[in-house]
Amino acid sequence: MRALLNTLFVTSEDIYLALDGENITANRGGETVARYPLHTLQSIVSFSYAGASPALMGACAQRGIGLAFCTPNGRFLARITGESQGNVLLRRQQYRTADDPAQSCRVARMMILGKLYNARWSVERTRRDHALRVDGERFVAVSAQLQGLLPQAAAETSLESLRGLEGAGATAYFSVLDEMILQGKETFFFRQRSRRPPLDAFNALLSFAYSLLAHDCASALESVGLDAYVGFLHRDRPGRESLALDLMEELRPCLADRFVLTLVNNRVMKAADFDFRESGAVFLTKEGRRTFLQHWQSRKRETLTHPFLEEKLPWGLVPYVQSLLLARYLRGDLEAYPPFLWK
Numbered sequence: 515m516r517a518l519l520n521t522l523f524v525t526s527e528d529i530y531l532a533l534d535g536e537n538i539t540a541n542r543g544g545e546t547v548a549r550y551p552l553h554t555l556q557s558i559v560s561f562s563y564a565g566a567s568p569a570l571m572g573a574c575a576q577r578g579i580g581l582a583f584c585t586p587n588g589r590f591l592a593r594i595t596g597e598s599q600g601n602v603l604l605r606r607q608q609y610r611t612a613d614d615p616a617q618s619c620r621v622a623r624m625m626i627l628g629k630l631y632n633a634r635w636s637v638e639r640t641r642r643d644h645a646l647r648v649d650g651e652r653f654v655a656v657s658a659q660l661q662g663l664l665p666q667a668a669a670e671t672s673l674e675s676l677r678g679l680e681g682a683g684a685t686a687y688f689s690v691l692d693e694m695i696l697q698g699k700e701t702f703f704f705r706q707r708s709r710r711p712p713l714d715a716f717n718a719l720l721s722f723a724y725s726l727l728a729h730d731c732a733s734a735l736e737s738v739g740l741d742a743y744v745g746f747l748h749r750d751r752p753g754r755e756s757l758a759l760d761l762m763e764e765l766r767p768c769l770a771d772r773f774v775l776t777l778v779n780n781r782v783m784k785a786a787d788f789d790f791r792e793s794g795a796v797f798l799t800k801e802g803r804r805t806f807l808q809h810w811q812s813r814k815r816e817t818l819t820h821p822f823l824e825e826k827l828p829w830g831l832v833p834y835v836q837s838l839l840l841a842r843y844l845r846g847d848l849e850a851y852p853p854f855l856w857k
Contacts (some may be wrong), residue, residue, distance in 0.1 A: 628764030628853025711795035
């Protein structure tokens with residue numbers, strides 16, 4: 515369990531939450547293992563199957579404390595909010611911001627700034643750790659190109675121009691992604707991004723990672739009371755979780771791409787984990803998906819120091835913390851949305 519931004523995260527699968535006076539208690543096997551005063555909390559996010567007592571749910575509703583339930587893997591299940599507060603004010607502000615191109619751009623440019631920053635750091639990390647195995651001059655040039663885009667993105671006031679900067683950054687970053695694949699080149703290579711369907715094994719891994727990351731971001735947004743379908747950079751489209759796609763942009767290079775590179779470079783994934791179709795499409799096999807998911811869950815349990823909060827937390831909570839920060843910005847508690855800048 516961890517308290518961040520006045521939010522209690524319950525990450526143990528076997529914790530049952532209950533009410534004891536003015537306190538929330540975390541119980542395991544009938545014994546209380548932790549206790550938190552309710553008045554210090556604004557929300558609770560539980561990843562436990564054990565659930566919570568009706569008394570606690572009623573107390574949270576009365577006090578306006580959001581109580582969200584997710585599966586241990588992060589799938590959003592339900593959220594309880596009080597009658598008087600609910601999510602209406604936050605969501606109305608989200609919709610007003612999304613309807614205003616200038617306000618949308620203020621949020622979107624910080625997310626793209628985070629994406630460009632993290633893409634550059636990913637390039638720099640490979641150049642530093644594998645200097646003898648990559649084209650150093652080419653990596654330096656791409657890093658400089660991404661660095662040059664940062665101030666442009668930070669100052670951009672047009673969503674269309676911001677999308678152009680994001681595209682330029684993606685082109686530069688993807689131009690060296692193949693060199694970041696250090697082994698198994700007969701199976702794992704990157705020529706260009708392909709999806710629906712992926713046309714090579716590496717793109718199949720990227721697509722699966724992106725779908726999982728989008729799922730985690732959507733669950734995180736819903737758990738803090740935001741509408742995952744109404745975005746700022748990605749505009750409304752029926753059935754598309756546009757805000758989740760916005761939020762995951764800054765996390766693609768550091769969470770999804772680096773994870774896939776680690777699986778490949780550490781020889782975790784092999785050619786036998788893929789189904790190569792006659793049509794040219796490539797998909798993960800059932801066993802390949804199982805291996806991928808096992809390592810994905812392990813990755814989410816690894817810890818890091820959050821660059822804005824300067825506190826240690828698991829990687830799996832990063833989308834939830836960023837969602838909380840976005841909600842605080844929309845409420846007016848922060849002057850700007852702080853993107854996740856990987857270090």
